[in-house]
């Protein structure tokens with residue numbers, strides 16, 4: 001299947017997951033299965049970003065599949081991270097958590113497909129007009145920062161009908177029935193985050209993965225992120241403190257975001273979550289994380305979706 005300049009076998013995007021939850025090991029494994037693997041390029045050093053892209057691309061070799069980089073528009077070094085990723089050989093750039101017009105110019109000049117993450121018909125149409133190769137439509141049921149309160153199931157079809165570029169549906173895709181539901185709404189494929197955290201290749205700690213397996217329905221709540229956006233995370237001591245107003249404000253700020261309200265440090269909390277610190281960390285997850293019962297290989301994820309994408 002061709003999408004712009006990309007040659008892939010299966011229209012599954014492994015969503016970018018910061019900080020350092022999706023790096024070369026996970027993204028490379030996804031691309032080797034013929035999908036699109038995304039390295040999370042937000043709030044990491046430029047040298048590390050470069051070397052992760054090179055490692056993932058080497059692992060992919062000349063097989064069908066693609067390695068991209070996800071960068072949040074909200075990060076202070078957004079343009080630098082985009083250019084560094086392209087210099088290092090990223091096959092595409094996926095950007096969310098805000099809207100950038102400038103990114104499409106860079107994509108055109110450097111002949112790299114741009115997939116913006118959008119949550120409204122307006123942003124989807126504007127993206128198409130500015131030159132997006134495809135779009136990811138993400139609902140309020142997804143993991144991480146959110147652009148809407150509406151579930152993916154309620155917004156994908158309207159956006160598919162409003163544009164003539166490929167649409168990937170994101171939010172709530174855990175199994176093949178969910179993927180089929182996205183295709184029935186007119187999407188060409190899916191982007192998944194939550195399912196890929198619970199894989200052997202994912203770079204987060206085992207404690208993070210086990211939290212996913214043990215989560216029950218209703219354990220994911222919406223919080224107000226210091227980035228000025230709502231976000232879905234698993235209930236935790238940190239979330240309790242944030243909601244009750246007792247969470248310590250950000251202290252050692254490294255100015256990773258263009259705008260921050262300093263209610264906490266998302267950078268620090270994500271790193272703590274990544275390392276499995278269940279007392280202090282933040283654990284982003286989609287609302288349907290309760291459906292995950294096991295930690296499996298990326299190969300197994302793809303084989304569970306084979307009946308839909310063959």
Ligand SMILES: Cc1cc2nc3c(=O)[nH]c(=O)nc-3n(C[C@H](O)[C@H](O)[C@H](O)COP(=O)(O)O)c2cc1C
Pocket residue numbers: 014015016017018019021040042070071072095096097117138141142143144145170171172173191192193194195197283284285286287288
């Ligand atoms: C732990 C975690 C971290 C995430 N980090 C980012 C990120 O850095 N940038 C981004 O655009 N999306 C991020 N996302 C969203 C995913 O890329 C993806 O769109 C979303 O998880 C899809 O919904 P699902 O979780 O229901 O599969 C994150 C999601 C999770 C679960």
